[in-house]
Amino acid sequence: MEYIFSDKLSNLKASAIREILKVTNDPSVISFAAGSPAPNAFPVEDIKRFLCDIMDNEPITALQYSITEGYPPLREAVKKRMQTQHNYVPEKDDIVITTGGQQSVELACKIFLNEGDIAVCESPSFVGSLNSAKSYNAKLVGIELDEEGIRADILEKTLEENRNVKLMYLIPNFHNPTGKCMSLERRKKVYELAQRYNVLIIEDNPYGDLRFDGEDIPTIKSMDTDGRVIYCSSFSKIVAPGLRVGFTSTAPEITAKMVACKQASDVHTTMLSQMICARFLTECDMDAHLTRLRAIYRQKYQLMADCIEKEFSSKVTFTKPQGGLFIWATVPEGADVLEFCNRAIAEKVAVVPGNAFMTDDTLPTRCFRMNFSTPTDDQIREGCAILGRISKEMFGE
Ligand SMILES: Cc1ncc(COP(=O)(O)O)c(C=O)c1O
Numbered sequence: 001m002e003y004i005f006s007d008k009l010s011n012l013k014a015s016a017i018r019e020i021l022k023v024t025n026d027p028s029v030i031s032f033a034a035g036s037p038a039p040n041a042f043p044v045e046d047i048k049r050f051l052c053d054i055m056d057n058e059p060i061t062a063l064q065y066s067i068t069e070g071y072p073p074l075r076e077a078v079k080k081r082m083q084t085q086h087n088y089v090p091e092k093d094d095i096v097i098t099t100g101g102q103q104s105v106e107l108a109c110k111i112f113l114n115e116g117d118i119a120v121c122e123s124p125s126f127v128g129s130l131n132s133a134k135s136y137n138a139k140l141v142g143i144e145l146d147e148e149g150i151r152a153d154i155l156e157k158t159l160e161e162n163r164n165v166k167l168m169y170l171i172p173n174f175h176n177p178t179g180k181c182m183s184l185e186r187r188k189k190v191y192e193l194a195q196r197y198n199v200l201i202i203e204d205n206p207y208g209d210l211r212f213d214g215e216d217i218p219t220i221k222s223m224d225t226d227g228r229v230i231y232c233s234s235f236s237k238i239v240a241p242g243l244r245v246g247f248t249s250t251a252p253e254i255t256a257k258m259v260a261c262k263q264a265s266d267v268h269t270t271m272l273s274q275m276i277c278a279r280f281l282t283e284c285d286m287d288a289h290l291t292r293l294r295a296i297y298r299q300k301y302q303l304m305a306d307c308i309e310k311e312f313s314s315k316v317t318f319t320k321p322q323g324g325l326f327i328w329a330t331v332p333e334g335a336d337v338l339e340f341c342n343r344a345i346a347e348k349v350a351v352v353p354g355n356a357f358m359t360d361d362t363l364p365t366r367c368f369r370m371n372f373s374t375p376t377d378d379q380i381r382e383g384c385a386i387l388g389r390i391s392k393e394m395f396g397e
Contacts, residue, residue: 011134024350030383032370033350035176035325038296039374042240043280043289050279054272062272068263069255070097070247071274077281078247086222087205087231087249094255098262099269101206101234101246105169106132107265108202108230108248111257113138117166120158120199122150124357124365126176129169129204138166142359145175149182152189159197167200172220174207174324177357177369181322187220194228206234206246209290211323212298227251235277237325238293243273297325297373304372304380311388313395318370325373328354331366332395341368343390349383 024031054062069075075095082088088095098104105128113119115137121130123142133140141162143154149172159165170190172182182190194201203220221231227250234246248258262268280286304327308318318329329351331337341353354367375383 008135008137011137012131023345026348029345029348029350030375030379030386031350032372032375032383033352034371034374036241036371036374037237037293037325038300041293041296041373043284046280046284047240047276050276050283051272053279054275058275062275064271066268066271066274068096068259068268070095070269071271071278073282074245074274074278077278078249081281081286082231082249085219087219087233092227092251093249094252096248096255096258096262097269097274098232098246098248098258099266100236100241100244101204101232102128102132103262103265103269104230104232104234104246104248104258105129105202105204106135107258107261108167108232108254109133109136109138110261111254112166112200114166116164118162118164119167119169120155120165121169121359122171122175123359123363124177124354124367125169125359126171126204127357129202130359133169140359141165142363145178145180147180148186149175149180150186150190152186152193155190156193159193159199163197165197165199167202168194169202169204170220171204171207173205173217174210174321174326176207176324177326177352177354177367178328179319179321179324179326180328181214181217184217187217188223191220191223191229195226199228201229202232203229204232206232206237207324208233209238210293210297210325212294212301213322221249227254230254235280238290239277239280243270243276245269245273245277294323297323300372300375300377300380301327303377304370304384307381307384308370308388311384311391313388313391313397315395316391325371327370327372329368329370331368331391333366335366335395337366337368340390340394343394344387347386347390349386351387 109132113136117138119133119138120141221229230250232248315332318327352369354365355361
């Protein structure tokens with residue numbers, strides 16, 4: 001049979017990262033390609049205790065159907081935590097629990113994007129979200145970043161020239177893939193532009209709690225006076241991605257539409273996972289847990305940064321993030337980053353070429369992403385030595 005898939009899928013391709021991750025299933029490959037938490041960051045003992053307790057005392061709640069908005073004790077715990085972070089205002093916002101942060105972004109795209117609408121994003125950006133926008137046949141316009149985040153001058157010009165921009169998708173904290181953090185001034189400017197041109201903002205913040213250096217910067221959501229920010233976050237990077245629990249905080253008119261669509265999609269997020277997250281928030285010392293995670297990532301980041309500094313060609317530059325899971329490296333002008341990544345794979349080290357994160361993966365880039373959270377310390381040392389040798393062979397000392 002010849003399958004004729006919907007037009008909506010015409011722009012959608014399998015993620016290049018997923019393809020690279022297939023290679024990384026080979027245990028002999030050192031992978032700097034993932035975006036996963038460190039193996040020693042998982043609170044396994046807490047989760048084991050919660051699981052046993054849930055099965056002993058509330059098995060039917062865990063195994064029965066439930067409501068789409070989310071497990072009420074989890075919604076309450078998330079509201080409380082989001083209120084202290086100024087990302088939830090009881091009089092103005094509501095919370096929906098979603099199946100990972102990915103579903104929050106996908107639902108936000110689904111309820112707002114018509115075919116032909118423009119969605120503005122940072123370029124590069126998180127490919128999962130770009131694919132969500134693409135799957136509704138929206139046109140993506142990527143805007144480059146400088147040291148303070150998305151370039152406000154280009155954003156303003158884009159909004160001036162394109163009056164059908166419906167939303168902006170932004171990752172202000174420890175941006176995936178660059179690791180950059182948007183400055184406070186830039187956040188204010190972006191919000192002012194969103195107001196002036198009447199554009200919604202999807203603020204995606206899965207990494208905000210993973211700051212290991214410097215001071216927290218207020219979210220754009222915390223500045224929102226007119227209900228135009230759809231704040232999305234997740235338990236994936238701070239508890240466990242396999243649980244698949246995320247959430248959205250935004251205006252009740254928006255959450256109502258998201259709930260209607262989520263109902264049609266997966267009815268509700270897995271109850272067992274939601275119950276584990278609720279217990280984690282209410283029974284564990286979240287601050288102590290995050291302090292432990294930040295210490296793990298600070299050490300791993302520093303080790304990788306030191307190894308890059310020591311081993312790589314001096315012509316390769318790289319970002320120095322204050323949190324999150326990624327370093328973004330740039331090869332010299334005229335150099336072929338794909339060749340570099342392919343040579344690395346041939347020597348069993350995986351990094352992700354920058355074009356995997358572009359709105360159009362044929363756009364030129366000289367960058368590649370390195371993840372420091374998942375590899376062991378020995379793998380960081382060994383992998384950086386191999387990448388360093390290749391970089392010197394290709395770009396000189
Ligand atoms: C920026 C960004 N948003 C969303 C997600 C999706 O996370 P989740 O596992 O919560 O669906 C990721 C995952 O890597 C991400 O990097």
